[in-house]
Amino acid sequence: MSILTLKEDRPTPKSVYNWRVYVCAAVASFASCLIGYESAFFGTTLALPSFTQEFKFDTYDENDLAMLKQNLVSVYQAGAFFGSLAAFATSYFLGRRWSLMFFNIIFIIGCGIQLAATGDKGLGLIIGGRVLGGFGVGGCSNMTPIYISELSPPAVRGRLVGLYELGWQIGGLVGFWINYGVNTTMEPSTKQWLIPFGVQLIPAGLLFFGCLFIPESPRWLLSKGRRDKAIKILCWIRQLDRGDTYMMEELSYIDDDLERYRREVGAGFWKPFASLKERKVQWRFVLGGLLFVFQNGSGINAINYYSPTVFRSIGIQGTNTTFLTTGLFGVVKTVLTFVWLLVLIDHVGRRKLLMIGATGGSLCMWFIGAYVKISDPESNQNNEKLSSAGIVAVFFFYLWTAFYTPSWNGTPWVINSEMFNQNTRSLGQASAAANNWFWNFIVARFTEQMFSKLGYGVYFFFASLMVISVFFVFFLVPETKSIPLEVMDRLFRAKPTYRANGIILRELELEEEAFRTAAREREGGEKEKPSIEEVDDKAAKKV
Template structure:
């Protein structure tokens, strides 16, 4: 089997892999463009001379300024934490689509409030607006991966959820470069720093328009008893007739999955919380949370939010040079996200990517920390414009930083979102994603709130901390995270029952093909509902 061959759980008509499913995923992923932009632009905006002068940063002590910057950045993550939890309620009652609309409107209101800030009014409007915008972002970060996962054919689910990550990186790329652009082409003024704040409304507006043209999640419609509408949406999404064997099978799997959890847990707003008594469900919630602990522990969000601080620790000085270096970082991430999306995630799988990324990324972080320890951040010369000229060791450290980006981006950047969107059953998927998104934003908040303090207190030790976290993550992934590539959503319970975890995917895929009467994965025999309920019978 070629590395580019899609791994299917059953024979799948080519019509299933059509433009409609990609279009719906792309529209929903404009939410990620908003998230990525907001995560990237704020750090460099705080370094713009026009912003620092308007809000009189020079009047603050070093510690006071560090606290102010961290508060401006971190209140966004705090809002996102609560928004991601609120999305569980809205998705239960309103559905995935209307939830996206509601949270995007909240974001737009918050972004608009920020535009009213100036030196006389102070930073209150920016801080308050970022709380509200963060709340909207948190809700979108919960809804978008669920929506995409629920409409995706299993063989390309990673690729489609990966469009969400691609949107994040494209938004981040614009966020990283916009301040380089305004700093290079505009004189310092209020307009100069307002432009980055205003641009965040563009992808939000596109999302509000685009979401009017995409359907509700068919699985959510089934769960609410709106069967006729659900079948119509599913057939449109798969580009197949209701009488097609593939559609009949998929509907039977969804029905069996819903019936199983209504029987064992029960439907309703609070019922998924009851399922948390099950140790198997607890394990999945813990795995989802720890994936984001290790993602943030790798150092990515410290770089996203405080890239000028990070590059200064390596030896890059001068505002424009720092912005340029940050912009190149965004380009590398975006290019590699395309590779991850189109080739790696659905062919190499989730586990292997995470482990390779952690091994390579850890080695790079050890090198960077060692360089700063031995050479210090002052190992460079400065020209008349205040820009830096690095030593050969400093150039090697910058190379290692970009090499770390090459390891991290196609592994830990988006893969935790893919795993969390697909490893829960229908009854706990929204709650599980709320848990994952809330954990992501909680650890984002910790990083955003304390990164500057960490660099001030630990120096090179920050990089050793990131390197150590990546080593620990290898052990965690190998022993506890099963490969979900190609597994139908309705069969995830069986995947997590299979032992050992590092071979669970092969064990289950072999079982599915045997139950399908398809030893080689090519016959057209019909799968039965029974194998999704775990009894392994053939009818």
């Protein structure tokens, strides 16, 4: 098998890998476009001369200004934290699709409030709008990966959930460049800084109209007993007839999974919380949270939210130069996200990417920290160009980006979207998204102070966490590539962890052979092959 060969859990008709599932995933990923843009544009907007003049930043002393900036950035993450938790309730009652619509509307209202802000009215409207926008973003960050993973064939699930990360990077790319554009083409004015705020409404509007046309998750419909509609949507997405063997197998997997959890845990809004009493479920929640601890511990969100501060610490000077360097950072991330999405995530696998990315990224951070320690560029600023060592440090910064982007940037979202069972998936994703936004909040709230107090030590801190993450992944995180969602419980029971994927795929091969042998025997005997209606009746009796 070559690196580009998809590894399937069972023989899969080519029609399953069709445009419909990609379009549904792409539409849902407009949510991540608005998340990425929101996360990227605000840090450089705070450095726009027109914004600093409008809200009189020059009247604050250095410490108060740093505190104000941290509060302006971090209230967004605080809102997103609570939004990601609220999405558990909406997804249970409204479903995946309408939850996306609900949180998107809240985000749009938050954007409208921010656009009403002026220097005379103060920063209150921006803070309130960012809290509300963050709440909407948090809910979308919970729903989008779940929705996509529940529609996806196992062999390309990583690629499709990866569209969520791609949308994030495209939104971030625009967010990184927007302020460079307005700063170089427009005179300082209220309009100059309002344009970046207004652009937020573009991906939000695309998501709003897209949600009117995409279908609900078939797995959610089956969990609510709406079987006929679920089968109709699943057949439409897979482009297969109801009686196709692949369809019958997929429905059988879902039915068995739902039956088992209704029997062992029970159906209902509060039942997933009861399942948290089980250690095996608790452990998966811990793993999901730790993945985002190490993702944020890489330093990525310190760069996203405070890129001017980060680049100034390396020795890059001037507003436009900082914006340009930040924009190039966004370009590198977006290009490498395409490579991760199209080639790496479903072929190399999740574990290898995380370990390789952490190892390479750590080495880069060690070098950058050593350069800042030895050269102390921030204390020796002048109008001259970067020194040779400074140029090398910038190169290692972009090399760090090349290691981080196709590994820790989107892979934790993919793993969290697929490793929970049907009964705990929404709650598990809520926990994972809340963890992401909590650690985002910590980084956003204290980055300025960390650079002020630790200096070069910040880079050593991030490098150390990346080293620890290598051992964490190797010993504790199983490979989820190509494993059906309904078989994840078996994957997490298999030992040793680093061989679990191969063990489960072999078991599935044997089960597939047995299934098809039994089907051939039925076809050759007196009893005819069971129809989809018979399968439905059997499933209904089980429930």
